[in-house]
Amino acid sequence: MNPEQNSRLQLRVVSPSRLLVEAEVLEVQVPGLDGYLGIWPGHRPLNACLGQGELIYRTVLGREEKVNIKNGLVRVADDKILVLTEMEDDDRV
Amino acid sequence: MPTLIDLRRRIQSVRNSQQVTQAMKTVATARYKKAHRKVVERRPFWHSFPDLAISLSQASGRPAHPFLEVRPEKRIEVLVITSDKGLCGAFNSNLLAAAMTFLEQKKEKATLEVVAIGRKAGAHFKRLKYPVIRSYAEGVDKKTNQISRELSRHLEYRIFFNRVDAVYVIYNEFRSLVAPRLTVSRLLPLTGQAEDLRPDRLRPDWEPEAGRIIDYLLRFYLRYQLEHCLLESQAAEQASRMMAMENATKNAEELISDLVLLLNKIRQASITRELLEIQTAVEALKQQGV
Numbered sequence: 144m145n146p147e148q149n150s151r152l153q154l155r156v157v158s159p160s161r162l163l164v165e166a167e168v169l170e171v172q173v174p175g176l177d178g179y180l181g182i183w184p185g186h187r188p189l190n191a192c193l194g195q196g197e198l199i200y201r202t203v204l205g206r207e208e209k210v211n212i213k214n215g216l217v218r219v220a221d222d223k224i225l226v227l228t229e230m231e232d233d234d235r236v
Numbered sequence: 237m238p239t240l241i242d243l244r245r246r247i248q249s250v251r252n253s254q255q256v257t258q259a260m261k262t263v264a265t266a267r268y269k270k271a272h273r274k275v276v277e278r279r280p281f282w283h284s285f286p287d288l289a290i291s292l293s294q295a296s297g298r299p300a301h302p303f304l305e306v307r308p309e310k311r312i313e314v315l316v317i318t319s320d321k322g323l324c325g326a327f328n329s330n331l332l333a334a335a336m337t338f339l340e341q342k343k344e345k346a347t348l349e350v351v352a353i354g355r356k357a358g359a360h361f362k363r364l365k366y367p368v369i370r371s372y373a374e375g376v377d378k379k380t381n382q383i384s385r386e387l388s389r390h391l392e393y394r395i396f397f398n399r400v401d402a403v404y405v406i407y408n409e410f411r412s413l414v415a416p417r418l419t420v421s422r423l424l425p426l427t428g429q430a431e432d433l434r435p436d437r438l439r440p441d442w443e444p445e446a447g448r449i450i451d452y453l454l455r456f457y458l459r460y461q462l463e464h465c466l467l468e469s470q471a472a473e474q475a476s477r478m479m480a481m482e483n484a485t486k487n488a489e490e491l492i493s494d495l496v497l498l499l500n501k502i503r504q505a506s507i508t509r510e511l512l513e514i515q516t517a518v519e520a521l522k523q524q525g526v
Contacts, residue, residue, distance in 0.1 A: 155284070159460040162280035175443065188440035190292060190449055216453055218288065220440070225284060229456065 150184050154200055156210060156226040163210055163230075164200070171224055172199040173217050182219055189219040198226065240506075243499045247492055254488035260323065261481035268474035275410055275471045278464060289426065289457050293450045303454045306425050307401045312346045313369075313394065314339065315387075315423070316361070317407035317465060318354035319473040320376055325480035327408060327416065327473055328356040334418050335406045339366060349400070351387070353466070377470050384463035391462075392455060395424055407465050408472040413479065416472035423461060426454070 154171055156164040171182045174196030182189075193215040201207050215228030238246075293304060316335045318328045335357075339348055350366045352358045355373035362368075370390065372383055394400045403424040408416035442449055 157281045157284055159278060159281050159463065160274070161277035165280075189443070190440050190446070191443040192449055192452060216449065216456075218292070225288070227281070227285070227288075227453075227456070 151203065151222070152182065152184055153223045154226075155224065156198065156212070156228065158212075158215075158228050158230045163212075163228075164198075164208075166200070167203050168200045169203060169205070170201045173226065174198065174212065175217075180217075182217075182224060184222055186219050186222075188221075189217070191217050193217055193226070193228065238498075238502075240499065240502060243495060243502065247495045247499065250488050250491050250495065254485055254492070257481045257484040257488060261478055261485060264474050264478040264481055268471065268478050271467065271471035271474050272410070274467050278467065281460070282464060285457060285460075286426070289453055292453060301450055301454055302395050303424055303426050303458065306427065309342075309346050309402045311349075311400045311402075312342055313349045313351065313391070313400045313403045314342075315351045315353060315403065315405040315407075315462075315465075316357045317405065317469045318352075318356040318360075319469070320355040320374060322356065323480060324473055324477035325483075327476040327480075328354075331406065331408055331418060332357070332360050334420065338404070338406060338420055346401075353383070354469075376466070380463055380466045380470070384459055384466060387462050388455065388459035391424065391458060405462075405465055407469045408476075409468045410471040410475060413475050416476055424458070426457070 151167050151169060152171060154164060154166050154168045156162075169184075172179050173182065173191075174180075174194050176192050176194050179196075180189075180191065193212060195213045196211075197209045198212050199207060199209050211230060212226065212228040213230045215226060215230075217227075218225045293301060314335070316331070318331055322328065339350075342348060348366055350361055350368045352361050352368050352371040352373075354376050358368075358371045358373045361371075370387075372379075376383060391403055395403070402422060404420060405423045406418075406420045409419040411417040
């Protein structure tokens, strides 16, 4: 990992019906098609499809939070994570 | 000159209509708020999506997906989205007029097919010579989800099997309360500006492989783009209905005040006339020296 890199990630989770999460986080785990993917700062660029499950992220305060997602796509570039998911209304954990 | 009783009846009837328009306005306002919230909540998604779709598909370095392939437009499919119900001002008539202009324009160079969404569109195209391949009427606002799913499957099929070259959608986009914005836009093939990709220092990983992700993403896009258009149209419909009913209520108010003025004038005139008659009779009697 490059030392000058930020130790935080910008996470943005959107579904067609609304913005689910927009936060600065330390770590994210997303349910990939073949199991969970852990994403830490300095992750290399990645585009991946998602399955169904909980997206878990740790906020800058160190608290762990979860959001239910179902199918979708994650894109990681420059410590920015964009998650698009099909999840419909009000299934928030 | 109308008689007093006629005028009273008329005032009463205008008042009844006013009550109806008032009630309809209240209902439209409630529905508008709901529809508007849905549209606004969706905006973050639409800010991230189209650019992402395009830049990803360019970055994938694969041959173009059928959704992105621009061909000469020989066969065009046009989606026209109207409302089911009327009483919303010029909402539907403006839209259908725009749709007709568009169709006339394209008619010479391409074969056209129409998908009519909403009862008003269905009724309109029934009388015309354009082939309507699908139509949705009744409860479009309740079945938005289902309709967008069905339609996107239908369009995928048409594009993949090379049955159409382009798909346009004509709908009222919700911009402000005052007036909806008529929008004619090309749904497919998808074109646009790719977000400025800094050449990544590292080539991105794809999981699963790029082609499948792009395919998934574009289908996803199509379906929710359709849903988005339907929802925009619904919010715009309720907003126009709200405005139309507000104007109707205001007009009724004015009409009532005019009628009441007229009524009072006539009543006063008749009182004056009667007074005059009595006075004349008194004078006449006086002169006869009774």
